[in-house]
Amino acid sequence: MSDIQFEIDGRQVKAAKGMTVLEAAQGAGIFIPTLCHHEKLEPFGACRLCIVEVEVKGWTNLVVSCVYPAAENIIVRTRSGKVDRIRKTIIELLMAHAPESPKLKELALEYGAVKDRYEMDSSFCIHCGLCVRYCAEVAKKNAIGFVDRGINKEISFIPEIAAKECNDCKECFPLCPTSYLQAAFVLAQSLAFPESEPGEKPK
Amino acid sequence: MVQLDSPEALESFRQEILSKRDPKRPCISICAGAGCVASGATEVIEAFKAEIEKQGLAAKVDTKGTGCPGFCERGPVVVIYPEEICYLQVAPEDVPEIVSETIKENRVVERLLFEDPVTGERAVHESDISFYKAQERTVLCNNIKIDSRSIDDYLALGGYSALTKALGEMTDLEVLEEVKKSNLRGRGGAGFPAGRKWEGSRNAPEPIKYVIVNADEGDPGAFMDRALLEGNPHSILEGLILGGYAVAAQEGYFYVRQEYPLAVENINLAIKQAEAYGLLGKNILGSGFDFKVIVHQGAGAFVCGESTALMTSLEGKAGEPRPKYVRSNVKGLWNKPSVLNNVETWANVPHIINRGADWFTKVGTESSKGTKIFSLVGKITNTGLVEVPMGMTLRDIIYKIGGGIPNGKKFKAVQTGGPSGGCIPEDQLDLQVGFDELTKAGSMMGSGGMIVLDEDTCMVDVARYFIHFLTDESCGKCVPCREGLRQMDRILTNITEGKGKEGDIELLEELSETAVEASLCALGKSAPNPFLSTLRYFRDEYEAHIKEKRCPALSCKELIAYYIDPEKCMACGMCFKKCPAGAIDGEKKKIHIIDQDKCTNCGTCFEVCPTKFGAVTKISGEPVPAPVPEEKRMISKKTPSKESQKGK
Numbered sequence: 001m002s003d004i005q006f007e008i009d010g011r012q013v014k015a016a017k018g019m020t021v022l023e024a025a026q027g028a029g030i031f032i033p034t035l036c037h038h039e040k041l042e043p044f045g046a047c048r049l050c051i052v053e054v055e056v057k058g059w060t061n062l063v064v065s066c067v068y069p070a071a072e073n074i075i076v077r078t079r080s081g082k083v084d085r086i087r088k089t090i091i092e093l094l095m096a097h098a099p100e101s102p103k104l105k106e107l108a109l110e111y112g113a114v115k116d117r118y119e120m121d122s123s124f125c126i127h128c129g130l131c132v133r134y135c136a137e138v139a140k141k142n143a144i145g146f147v148d149r150g151i152n153k154e155i156s157f158i159p160e161i162a163a164k165e166c167n168d169c170k171e172c173f174p175l176c177p178t179s180y181l182q183a184a185f186v187l188a189q190s191l192a193f194p195e196s197e198p199g200e201k202p203k
Numbered sequence: 204m205v206q207l208d209s210p211e212a213l214e215s216f217r218q219e220i221l222s223k224r225d226p227k228r229p230c231i232s233i234c235a236g237a238g239c240v241a242s243g244a245t246e247v248i249e250a251f252k253a254e255i256e257k258q259g260l261a262a263k264v265d266t267k268g269t270g271c272p273g274f275c276e277r278g279p280v281v282v283i284y285p286e287e288i289c290y291l292q293v294a295p296e297d298v299p300e301i302v303s304e305t306i307k308e309n310r311v312v313e314r315l316l317f318e319d320p321v322t323g324e325r326a327v328h329e330s331d332i333s334f335y336k337a338q339e340r341t342v343l344c345n346n347i348k349i350d351s352r353s354i355d356d357y358l359a360l361g362g363y364s365a366l367t368k369a370l371g372e373m374t375d376l377e378v379l380e381e382v383k384k385s386n387l388r389g390r391g392g393a394g395f396p397a398g399r400k401w402e403g404s405r406n407a408p409e410p411i412k413y414v415i416v417n418a419d420e421g422d423p424g425a426f427m428d429r430a431l432l433e434g435n436p437h438s439i440l441e442g443l444i445l446g447g448y449a450v451a452a453q454e455g456y457f458y459v460r461q462e463y464p465l466a467v468e469n470i471n472l473a474i475k476q477a478e479a480y481g482l483l484g485k486n487i488l489g490s491g492f493d494f495k496v497i498v499h500q501g502a503g504a505f506v507c508g509e510s511t512a513l514m515t516s517l518e519g520k521a522g523e524p525r526p527k528y529v530r531s532n533v534k535g536l537w538n539k540p541s542v543l544n545n546v547e548t549w550a551n552v553p554h555i556i557n558r559g560a561d562w563f564t565k566v567g568t569e570s571s572k573g574t575k576i577f578s579l580v581g582k583i584t585n586t587g588l589v590e591v592p593m594g595m596t597l598r599d600i601i602y603k604i605g606g607g608i609p610n611g612k613k614f615k616a617v618q619t620g621g622p623s624g625g626c627i628p629e630d631q632l633d634l635q636v637g638f639d640e641l642t643k644a645g646s647m648m649g650s651g652g653m654i655v656l657d658e659d660t661c662m663v664d665v666a667r668y669f670i671h672f673l674t675d676e677s678c679g680k681c682v683p684c685r686e687g688l689r690q691m692d693r694i695l696t697n698i699t700e701g702k703g704k705e706g707d708i709e710l711l712e713e714l715s716e717t718a719v720e721a722s723l724c725a726l727g728k729s730a731p732n733p734f735l736s737t738l739r740y741f742r743d744e745y746e747a748h749i750k751e752k753r754c755p756a757l758s759c760k761e762l763i764a765y766y767i768d769p770e771k772c773m774a775c776g777m778c779f780k781k782c783p784a785g786a787i788d789g790e791k792k793k794i795h796i797i798d799q800d801k802c803t804n805c806g807t808c809f810e811v812c813p814t815k816f817g818a819v820t821k822i823s824g825e826p827v828p829a830p831v832p833e834e835k836r837m838i839s840k841k842t843p844s845k846e847s848q849k850g851k
Binding site: 044048082097118150151 | 527
């Protein structure tokens with residue numbers, strides 16, 4: 001199985017063909033921070049927090065480890081001045097949405113991120129897409145999706161599906177790093193779920 | 204309908220078309236491109252048709268709406284063949300005179316000719332016009348000669364001869380080699396060598412491959428691809444078929460933005476015509492090569508010009524880029540090898556096959572060969588599409604072709620490469636245009652946008668404008684682009700509104716680094732360019748905005764004030780009458796003053812104040828002088844305005 005050998009932070013690591021650098025690192029017990037990654041889901045490459053330095057044939061590049069394929073003889077560095085600086089900026093940008101998220105606070109401590117560096121935004125959602133993708137890929141219900149684009153993008157429950165499926169599932173709830181999902185669910189429930197449907201009544 | 208089943212059949216069909224055409228027969232070509240249509244070309248075409256009919260010339264003269272020849276500033280453009288007499292800004296009222304004079308009597312209508320703004324000389328022929336003289340038109344040259352809806356017109360000008368040559372005399376590998384040898388680089392943005400891209404697809408093991416035209420041109424102020432799509436769709440289609448042949452693809456796609464309805468219509472028509480002649484479909488020209496082409500309309504997202512987002516969108520999903528580290532020429536559309544090139548790149552291919560790579564590489568710089576079309580817009584005398592050899596200096600493009608900056612203003616910078624390009628200042632005007640040259644200067648070739656900025660343009664505001672555009676167009680998937688640009692847009696807006704703080708520049712630099720290094724796709728990676736390049740060359744303007752709350756270009760609305768110089772005001776009442784905010788106080792023979800509390804900084808007073816007085820001025824970064832005391836406001840002497848009028 002272990003047909004690729006390469007280096008992460010000075011350690012020799014083995015990986016199967018087709019594995020990403022992040023998977024190989026996790027397998028070897030090397031920690032790389034992530035927000036949008038989940039082992040049951042297709043790599044999404046959106047939060048960019050798992051960015052690392054990769055040296056291939058003497059050329060150093062920054063890549064995101066959750067989608068970068070592990071390859072023979074590459075040299076990976078999970079921390080560097082630049083990597084840390086970028087992670088800090090990413091955390092600070094997300095803290096403009098969810099300054100009190102425990103997950104973000106923990107990361108902020110590690111990377112010295114300041115929570116009020118940028119102007120605050122009203123939505124707690126950090127668009128990691130864990131709920132949307134879990135519902136589509138694992139639960140296979142498609143009860144929640146992204147709507148709109150860019151800075152106006154939001155997660156939204158599809159009332160017709162959510163009213164039938166969500167009360168008995170809620171598997172996505174613990175995935176949300178900012179608790180925005182739960183708030184969105186309560187809102188969708190009170191606004192859009194027909195009362196005649198079985199399950200919980202709107203609070 | 205003829206079905207052409209061999210290269211010879213196509214060539215003899217071409218001869219048949221040519222034998223029915225008399226090269227000496229007068230032909231009135233009227234640009235029917237979007238720019239000229241906007242300035243009334245449709246009415247001009249109708250007027251010509253009616254007038255020709257009225258004067259009984261229908262049997263002797265051809266009239267046709269053609270593709271865009273590029274001189275949009277002076278549209279509608281009319282060229283009369285065979286003499287190639289070029290009339291500009293033609294209105295329907297001019298038509299009877301043109302027909303009676305030029306068509307019947309062979310006399311030129313002087314007043315419709317181009318007049319050189321410097322020498323005052325008039326140019327009769329298109330090629331004598333200074334705008335065209337320094338250009339080298341390979342890709343655009345046929346636009347004005349053909350009815351974009353007629354495949355026979357394209358064939359008459361040698362169209363599809365590259366296809367007959369390729370299918371009749373060359374192997375698919377030879378076609379690929381020729382394109383590789385030509386060193387044709389992608390005209391869409393990154394400038395990746397097309398031949399190498401093709402080779403990657405060809406060598407990929409998957410048997411099903413695709414070739415795609417990126418016609419999702421979305422840069423503000425850019426319309427070169429539009430002109431080709433609307434004006435000469437067969438030239439792009441021929442390039443695409445040749446590409447399909449070279450990489451062994453059997454399907455091609457046009458990804459055209461929905462906002463180009465005429466382009467969509469003309470491309471669809473071109474495909475139908477090519478199918479009918481047997482130039483698309485099964486066993487093209489008896490060669491055994493099968494190829495079909497499908498048009499897909501994009502829904503108007505700028506990011507869909509990015510290769511992986513375009514392919515995701517083509518698959519019917521939301522147009523977001525893919526986070527993969529595999530090139531799309533190996534794993535692209537539906538995970539199959541897919542060659543994606545932009546419109547202009549494809550349109551170059553038939554010329555390369557026809558005339559050979561050696562001919563192509565004769566023009567250009569060391570690393571950038573051939574010609575490039577730029578859309579020259581902004582503060583420039585001759586707005587329009589220009590095709591120039593790579594390596595021409597920016598100065599020649601702006602002054603020789605573009606005719607310089609209008610209204611006696613000073614040149615400040617030229618923004619190239621689209622929204623994520625950069626600004627190049629005056630001391631670099633002798634830079635030769637080329638992919639690597641522009642990148643070195645902190646800008647890029649992009650798809651060929653060229654926006655000229657004059658001294659009245661605030662560079663911080665330019666950066667803000669483009670960053671705002673990109674913020675709007677971010678797909679929102681990755682954090683550095685979505686969140687980073689949102690914050691950059693805010694900070695830049697604050698600076699232009701006088702709310703800039705110490706440390707803002709450093710914060711913007713930090714956000715730029717994160718976006719450049721960590722964004723998912725090229726949109727985010729290049730998005731900070733407008734900020735970075737303006738900071739590089741115009742740092743003093745940023746500092747003036749932040750530290751002195753001053754806009755050196757006197758452009759940022761929140762940082763300027765309008766003031767009437769009491770020494771110069773002649774109480775003519777123009778500003779008083781026009782001020783939409785009622786902020787000006789004045790009466791006959793009484794010096795006007797602006798109530799700064801009511802003033803909205805709209806600038807109307809500045810515009811309407813007669814130039815001979817020039818009493819309204821803009822000030823920035825300093826307090827507005829106190830208004831003249833009431834008792835000193837009356838003008839006792841006779842107003843010089845009347846005297847000067849008498850003098851005239």
